[in-house]
Amino acid sequence: MLRYTVLRLLGAVPTLFLLITLAFFLIRAAPGGPFDAEKALPPEIEANLRAAYHLDEPLPQQFARYVGNLARGDFGPSFQYRDYTVTELIATGLPVSLRLGLAAMLLAVIAGVGAGTIAAMRRNRPADHAVMAMAMTGISVPNFVLAPILILVFAVHLGWLPAGGLGSPAHLVLPVIALALPQVAWIARITRGSMTEVLSSDFIRAARAKGLSDGEVVLRHALRPAMIPVISYLGPATAAVLTGSVVVEEIFGLPGIGRYFVQGALNRDYTLVMGVVVFYGVVIIVLNFLVDLAYAALDPKVRY
Amino acid sequence: MRRWIVFFLVFLAAWAGFRWLGGPPPADDQGDAPASVLRRGNGPEPESLDPHLARTDSAHTVVRDLFEGLTVLDAAARVQPGAAARWAVSDDGKTWTFELREDGRWSDGSPVTAADFLYAFRRLVDPSTASPYATFLDSVVNVRGAATGALPVTAIGVTALGDRTLEISLDAPTPHLPQLLAHPSASPVHRASLEAHGEQYARPGNLVSNGPFVLADWVVGSHVEARVNPYFREAPDLSAVRYLHIVDESSELQRFRAGELDMTYTIPIARYPWVRDNFPEALRVAPYLGVYFYGFNTTRPPLDDHRVRRALSLAVDRSLITEKITGIGEVPACGLVPPGTAGYAPASLGFCELPMEDRLERARTLLAQAGYGPDNPLELELRYNTGEFHQRLAVAIAGMWKERLGVETRLLNEEFRVLIANIREKDVTQVYRASWVGDYNDAATFLSILAADSQINGTGFSDPAYDGLLARAAREPEPERRQRLLRDAEALALESDVLLPLYFYVSKRLVSPAVVGYEDNIMNVHASRYLGFGEG
Numbered sequence: 001m002l003r004y005t006v007l008r009l010l011g012a013v014p015t016l017f018l019l020i021t022l023a024f025f026l027i028r029a030a031p032g033g034p035f036d037a038e039k040a041l042p043p044e045i046e047a048n049l050r051a052a053y054h055l056d057e058p059l060p061q062q063f064a065r066y067v068g069n070l071a072r073g074d075f076g077p078s079f080q081y082r083d084y085t086v087t088e089l090i091a092t093g094l095p096v097s098l099r100l101g102l103a104a105m106l107l108a109v110i111a112g113v114g115a116g117t118i119a120a121m122r123r124n125r126p127a128d129h130a131v132m133a134m135a136m137t138g139i140s141v142p143n144f145v146l147a148p149i150l151i152l153v154f155a156v157h158l159g160w161l162p163a164g165g166l167g168s169p170a171h172l173v174l175p176v177i178a179l180a181l182p183q184v185a186w187i188a189r190i191t192r193g194s195m196t197e198v199l200s201s202d203f204i205r206a207a208r209a210k211g212l213s214d215g216e217v218v219l220r221h222a223l224r225p226a227m228i229p230v231i232s233y234l235g236p237a238t239a240a241v242l243t244g245s246v247v248v249e250e251i252f253g254l255p256g257i258g259r260y261f262v263q264g265a266l267n268r269d270y271t272l273v274m275g276v277v278v279f280y281g282v283v284i285i286v287l288n289f290l291v292d293l294a295y296a297a298l299d300p301k302v303r304y
Numbered sequence: 305m306r307r308w309i310v311f312f313l314v315f316l317a318a319w320a321g322f323r324w325l326g327g328p329p330p331a332d333d334q335g336d337a338p339a340s341v342l343r344r345g346n347g348p349e350p351e352s353l354d355p356h357l358a359r360t361d362s363a364h365t366v367v368r369d370l371f372e373g374l375t376v377l378d379a380a381a382r383v384q385p386g387a388a389a390r391w392a393v394s395d396d397g398k399t400w401t402f403e404l405r406e407d408g409r410w411s412d413g414s415p416v417t418a419a420d421f422l423y424a425f426r427r428l429v430d431p432s433t434a435s436p437y438a439t440f441l442d443s444v445v446n447v448r449g450a451a452t453g454a455l456p457v458t459a460i461g462v463t464a465l466g467d468r469t470l471e472i473s474l475d476a477p478t479p480h481l482p483q484l485l486a487h488p489s490a491s492p493v494h495r496a497s498l499e500a501h502g503e504q505y506a507r508p509g510n511l512v513s514n515g516p517f518v519l520a521d522w523v524v525g526s527h528v529e530a531r532v533n534p535y536f537r538e539a540p541d542l543s544a545v546r547y548l549h550i551v552d553e554s555s556e557l558q559r560f561r562a563g564e565l566d567m568t569y570t571i572p573i574a575r576y577p578w579v580r581d582n583f584p585e586a587l588r589v590a591p592y593l594g595v596y597f598y599g600f601n602t603t604r605p606p607l608d609d610h611r612v613r614r615a616l617s618l619a620v621d622r623s624l625i626t627e628k629i630t631g632i633g634e635v636p637a638c639g640l641v642p643p644g645t646a647g648y649a650p651a652s653l654g655f656c657e658l659p660m661e662d663r664l665e666r667a668r669t670l671l672a673q674a675g676y677g678p679d680n681p682l683e684l685e686l687r688y689n690t691g692e693f694h695q696r697l698a699v700a701i702a703g704m705w706k707e708r709l710g711v712e713t714r715l716l717n718e719e720f721r722v723l724i725a726n727i728r729e730k731d732v733t734q735v736y737r738a739s740w741v742g743d744y745n746d747a748a749t750f751l752s753i754l755a756a757d758s759q760i761n762g763t764g765f766s767d768p769a770y771d772g773l774l775a776r777a778a779r780e781p782e783p784e785r786r787q788r789l790l791r792d793a794e795a796l797a798l799e800s801d802v803l804l805p806l807y808f809y810v811s812k813r814l815v816s817p818a819v820v821g822y823e824d825n826i827m828n829v830h831a832s833r834y835l836g837f838g839e840g
Contacts, residue, residue, distance in 0.1 A: 032721030037359070038739065040728060040759035041436055044452040048434040082352040083506040084524065092524055148554065155562045163562035164555055165548065166526055253550045253559070255525025263349075263551075268721055 001296075008292075012285045016278070020070070023277040024063055027270055034079040034268040053079060066274070075278070076271035080264070086275035090257055094279075096166065097249070097256035101241050103176045108183035108237065113230065115184065116191025117218060120199060131188055138185025143244050147178040147251045164253040175252045179244055183237050190233055195226040224298055231294050238287050242280065340837045342819070345556045345569040346547035349525060354506040355491035356428050356435040361741075362569075364488045366528055366547055369832045370513040371491035374402050374421065374470070375482045379834040381745065381825035383482045387416055387492065387514065388470075397477025397781035404468040409535035410494050411518040418464035420514075424493040426450075426457040437489035440743070443478040443778065477781035483646070483744050516540045516833040525549065530832075541821070541836025560586075560814050567815040567822070567830075573693055576632055579814065586814040589633050590824030591644050594741035594809035595750065597637070598686070598701075600802055601733045603764035606682060611670040613801035616684075616735075618655055618667040619708045620701055626807050629700050630693075637805035640754075640794055644826045646745040648787050651795040653805075664708050671709060682711045688737035689720040697806070698737065727762035736762060741809070745827055747790045748777065754797050763802040770796050 035041060035049050050056045054065060069076060075086035119131040154174060155163035162171050198204065199222055207217050246258035257276060264272035295302045350363030358367050368376075376386035385391075388402040408416035429438050429450045438451040445461025461473030472481070484490065494512040501510045508529075511519045516538070517530035528547045532540060548565065550556040553572040557579070559565050571579050571587075580587055600607040600616075607613055622636035638656035641648060655663055676682040686702060688694040695717060702713035713735075718726065726733050740760075742749045752758055755774055756766040773793035780786040797803075811828040820838040822830060 030722075032719070032725045036721045036724045036728075038724065038760070039359075039436075039743075040724070042439055042451075042759060044431070045434065045436060045438050048431045048438075049436075052432070052434045077503075080351050081349065081524065082357045083354060083503070089524060096525075148558065151555070151558045151562075156558055159562065163559040163564055164550065165559075165564065166523075249525075250552050251555050253526065253548065253552075253555060255523055259525060259551075266719065266721070 008289050015285060016281055019281045020067070020274070020278060023274055024066065025059070027265070027273050028059065030268065032268055034270060053077070070278070075275040078269055078272045080267040080269040080272065086271050089260065089272065090275055090279060093255055093257035093260065096254055097245055097258055099172065100175055100179060100245055100248070100254065100256060103172065104179040104183070104241050105238060107176060107180040108187055109230070111180070112184045112187025113191050113227070116188040117195055119188065119192040120195035121214065121218065123196060131192070135185040135188045138181045143178050143182060144247045144251065146181060147248055150174050150178055166254060175248050175254060179241055179248045182244070183241060186233065186237065187230055190229050191226060194229045195222060198222045198226045228295070228298055231291060231298065235288060235291050239284065242283070340542050341544045341546055342542050342832055342835055343546045343548060343565050344567045345550055345565050347549065347569040348551050349549045350528070352506060353511065353519060353522070353528070355488050355493065356433055356437070358488055359436045362549065366530070367488040367491065368829065369517045369530055369545060370511070370515045370519055371488065372515040373485055373487070373490045373492070375486040377486050377827060377829050377831070379821060379823040379825070379830070381827040381829050383486055386486070391482070397479065398474045400472045400474070400481060402470040402472070404470065406468070407537045408514060410512050410514050411533045411535055412512050413535050416492060416514050417467045418470040420492040420495065421470050422462055422464045423495050424491065425460060425462045427493060428489060429460055430457045435489065437487070440487065440489055441484060443474045443476050445473045445475055476779040479781065479783050479786065480744070480746050483746060487744060517545060520544065540833040542832060545832045566819050568813045571812045571814060573632065583814055585817045588815050588822065588824060589810050589812045591635065591642065591826055592809040592811040592828050593642055593645065593745060593826050594739060595637055595640060595642055596739045596806045596809065598804040598806065599727070599736050599738050599763050600804065601730055601736070601762060601764060602802055603730050604734065606684070607734055609674050610801060611674040612682065615667040615670040615709060616705060616711070617653070617801050617804045618663040620704055620804065620806070621660060622806060625697065625700060629697055630807060632812055633810050634807040637807045639798060640803070640805055641747045641750045642808040645742070645747050647783060648747040649791060651791050651798055653798050667709060678710060682709070684711060684713045685716055685734045686713050687716045687718055687723060687726065687733055687735070689723045690717045694737055728759065730762060730764055733762060738762065747787070747794070748774070751790055751793050751797070754802065765797065765800065765802040767796065767800065
């Protein structure tokens with residue numbers, strides 16, 4: 001297990017390096033620069049700006065400079081937000097996105113597995129149909145439609161929850177729901193399918209024959225094997241939550257790092273985009289690793 | 305028993321998680337505020353609150369509240385004394401002397417001196433500051449030379465004659481200098497804190513400012529909060545201002561409806577009829593110093609042919625566009641400089657008053673003369689930056705051209721920065737969408753975009769007569785003669801049809817009836833010091 005961990009971590013380094021190199025050159029290949037605006041700058045000012053940010057150096061030299069700084073933990077200054085460094089921007093935005101993402105994933109797993117399990121246990125009865133209908137809706141409605149509807153109902157008309165911003169746990173309720181609901185739907189479907197399959201297997205029949213109650217059968221025996229497909233799905237689910245957070249953060253005005261991805265690209269804020277790319281790269285690599293570890297925990301046949 | 309322990313632990317974990325979820329408790333709880341805090345939507349995140357680095361409208365709005373320049377704009381956007389109590393200008397119009405107020409104070413209590421302004425102007429021009437407005441005051445002696453690094457910043461024509469007297473020397477008389485000095489980039493800067501904090505200077509706790517408010521908090525991506533500067537000479541009605549940076553217009557509208565905002569930054573155009581019907585008392589629409597136009601790249605066919613340009617301009621029904629497509633009260637534009645620009649009587653396209661049938665007949669004749677007709681239809685490319693509104697407008701105008709002139713237009717939408725780069729390079733553009741908003745209330749800021757050496761001139765228009773008129777106007781000390789020269793220049797540009805003006809902007813936002821002191825003005829500048837809460 002230890003050997004496996006070390007190998008995986010070592011393997012992550014070339015992956016990250018490739019990611020950084022590709023991102024670095026790709027974003028600079030896009031037409032338009034960080035200082036372009038409708039009120040164009042006089043040429044001498046633009047020259048000053050480019051010099052200040054080393055954009056007048058040849059690309060390989062800029063790349064070497066960037067990687068060197070990165071090795072020392074310096075992500076560079078933001079080109080767009082001139083009072084802040086990328087490290088500061090990511091550091092202030094990260095807790096917000098992390099809370100949002102983790103809460104959404106937690107809600108998605110708990111609610112999704114719960115709903116899917118109930119649907120599997122009451123297969124083809126009204127409860128099952130209700131859950132699956134909800135799942136269909138959740139999968140079909142994009143979160144940029146869902147979020148404004150939630151705001152309209154709960155914030156504007158009912159006034160129960162804030163319409164945006166940060167400040168209290170109440171501020172995160174609607175964004176978390178908006179982000180989690182599509183995933184709840186997917187996870188419910190997957191759980192229902194895999195739970196149904198597990199419930200019809202031999203060892204469950206044996207457990208029932210021994211006289212165990214429904215609850216014990218499901219919670220102590222059926223849940224673990226049924227979760228394996230759900231764990232597989234967690235990889236893409238987390239990716240969806242990460243990308244979905246861009247929309248949700250923008251609609252609810254949350255200061256997370258999701259916006260930096262899109263805004264950074266549109267602003268040609270090279271350093272900010274690179275910082276977010278590196279960050280997301282690390283997150284996905286770590287998550288994939290954790291998913292693989294979870295397999296080992298759930299399925300005794302999997303050993304590294 | 306074990307089950308209960310497990311339940312309890314899970315409950316504990318959930319409760320702790322919930323608390324952590326909410327983040328740190330808010331510094332200001334709106335619920336119990338006897339203090340009056342104005343919550344205003346402020347558009348996209350400001351790129352900087354350093355007066356010399358701020359570039360966008362959102363950033364300037366905050367800077368205007370934090371800092372006070374030699375002059376300021378009042379609630380109606382008229383120029384008023386600011387940090388300077390009075391000023392005098394020499395007979396030749398080239399030397400201005402400003403007397404600073406005695407009670408001017410920084411937010412740390414120290415007095416505002418002429419040296420602060422001297423330091424600020426030098427820093428503005430300094431190439432190492434890389435300010436986008438380094439050459440904004442280009443009529444000041446040696447500003448252009450210092451901005452390129454050819455001259456030291458100490459060579460610029462600004463001198464401190466004692467603690468409270470500032471002298472500014474100009475290359476050419478600039479009667480609207482007070483108007484220019486009200487711009488946020490002409491704010492003074494607190495040298496000691498800049499030297500102490502360097503790049504961290506524009507942060508809450510570090511930023512020392514001389515205006516009615518002080519920077520109290522800045523959560524990037526969420527809001528900026530400013531509290532009253534205790535050393536400012538007049539206490540504003542508000543105790544604090546919270547600028548919320550909500551990028552999505554619809555979200556901003558929802559938050560206004562939910563009572564979380566007192567005034568918005570804008571209104572989503574698509575929701576305008578609904579807003580007008582449901583929030584009539586809060587809706588504020590007013591003329592704004594900006595123009596929306598299509599530019600013609602005259603360096604490439606087919607728009608190098610003046611007849612083609614004139615025909616295209618004749619065929620567009622601007623009134624129809626402002627009624628049906630934009631529909632908020634914009635004024636159809638038959639010129640480049642908006643009406644209401646200070647002291648200026650705009651020029652106009654000659655044919656705007658003619659009935660449309662006559663215009664279309666003329667247009668078709670011109671196109672035929674240029675060699676286009678039913679068997680050789682004119683083919684055009686129209687580029688605009690991605691956006692539903694720009695697309696609707698482009699479709700409408702392409703439709704007019706097609707229906708009335710048989711012109712085939714290809715519509716291309718591009719990301720904003722790509723479009724800007726293409727406009728500047730002039731290699732691929734034919735017709736492109738553009739706009740211009742005035743930095744200050746004067747016709748010159750609009751006419752400068754067509755100067756031959758202007759970076760923004762994507763039309764390729766280069767007329768020595770036009771540039772000559774602009775240069776003479778820049779040196780003309782007599783205001784009325786100057787305005788006439790500018791008007792002649794505008795008429796010249798319009799006559800050449802290098803651009804197709806469409807409409808003049810309006811500012812549009814929602815202001816809660818509980819807010820008092822808000823006055824519509826053409827600069828769309830609404831400093832928080834004039835605002836307060838009262839009986840609406």
